[in-house]
Amino acid sequence: MGFDQYHEPPEELPAATRTFARLCASLTEEAEAIGWYEQRIALEKDPEALAIMRDAQGEEFKHFAMDLEFLLRRTPPWREVARGILFQAGDIVEHGEEAEAEAFEEGGAGAGGSYDDGSLGIGGLRGETR
């Protein structure tokens, strides 16, 4: 992977931003791995190999979820949007539009620029304790 997760000079970025970027890169890699295993599983005929691939894909599900949870905990507006979309029945796009509007309306986690203090909005979500 190297240093290509950075789009700005790494030495100028705060440590929290570098960590955030690393986890974003990791999230992408886990999603790619899930997709690759999905393709392999779709084609594999050997039941033993298939079981191993399914087990490995399960590990990638876990890694993806842990990366996502880390990022959401540190980004209140993203967390609020995700809360309105994830694990909801119904129209995904509709939930997305509603969640975005709620997160960025007056008093929402995204209102007022949570990043001004360089903290990535840590602790900025209403009523959220960590």
Ligand SMILES: [Fe+2]
């Ligand atoms: Fe992984």
